Amino acid sequence: MSGIPYQPKGKFLWDFWVYEENGEYHLFYLQAPLHPDPHTRHRNxxxxxxVSKDLIHWQEKGTVLTASEDDKAWDSVSIWTGCTVKKDDTYYMFYTARSKQDVAEGGYVGHTQRIGVATSKDLHQWEKYQGNPVLTAxxxxxxxxxxxxNKHxxxxxPYIVYDEEEDIYYAFITARDKAGDPKARGCIARAKSKDLLHWEVLPPAVSPHTFTDMEVPFLHKHNGKWYMIFAVKEQWYSEEYKERIAPIPMWSIPMLYRDP
Known part of the structure; x- marks a missing residue:
């Protein structure tokens, strides 16, 4: 196979997640108008x-979630990465957003990230939950x-998993803890919920004090163990960690696991 299997017309595409049901794959992805400035893309x-039947040939279905037009809303700046899960007969799309009401020194708008949810009955039409945001630090x-x-x-x-043994949902979130070197506080936060709408925030699932940020966590259970994969940039590695892992290339993907 060669070339790009899917790209939205006239737009950038980056972070994405896939939900499969009955042999049909639903691709949800961040998109923005073509612009050379990455900050402009992230603000829009x-x-x-x-959708696809074979993961190769895709049919574009348009935009399903946008920032609020109300400048006072919690999600008035832009929509960022999330995930999609199903509970009973309802689909839940969790997403990250920022507000124009949050202004940092120097005039930066949207310095505080929060997480909300939208629901759907068919994976095509989505409605934002009126009680958003459902997860805050x-x-x-x-x-x-x-x-x-960096004042952000x-x-x-957010990545959501269902624990059958506990009959509870866990959220894993890119965050920073409060201790240690300010540039090495990247951690994966954790929260739990019974209904996907009301959450109890817990201490970090993992906080190695090694990275500035630990992005887009993904969990997979294999042979009785949970594996967590996350992404980091080379410039987010602490000097101590660079020395410890040498000569492993900086672009390798870190992974953690724990016993059940």
Whole structure:
């Protein structure tokens, strides 16, 4: 196979997630108008949708989730990475967003990240939950924007898993904890819920004090163990960690696991 299997017309595409049901794959992805400035793209991102039967040939279904037009809304800046799960007969799309009401020193808008949810009965038409945001950082465990080295509050990239043994949902989130080197506080936050709408934020699932950020966590269970995969940039590695892993290339993908 060669070439690009799918690309939305006239738009950038980056972070994505896939939901499969009855042999049909639903691709949800961040999209933005073509523009050379990455900051401009991130300020204008929304969620697009495409479907496929074979993961090769895709049919574009348009935009399914956009930022609120109300400047006072919690999600008035842009929509960022999330995930999609199903409970009973309803689909839940969790997503990250920021607000124009949050203005940092220097005039940066949208420095605080929060997580909300939209629901659907058919994976095509989505309605934002009126009680959003459903997940925000708990400052007992996690760094606030005021405490951050870059004055940005990290709370994004939710990934939801269902634990059958406990009959409960867990959310894993890109965040920063409160201790240690301000540029090495990247962690994966954790929260739990019974109904996907009301959440209890817990201490970090993992906080190695090794990276500035640990993005887009993904969990997979194999042979009785949970494996967590996450993404980091080379410039987010601490100097101590660079020395410890040498000569492993900086672009390798970190992975953690634990016993059940």
């Amino acid at each position: 991102s929304s969620v697009g949708h495409a 708990d400052y007992r465990y996690y760094e606030s924007a005021a405490e951050a080295h 509050e990290g709370w994004r990239d």
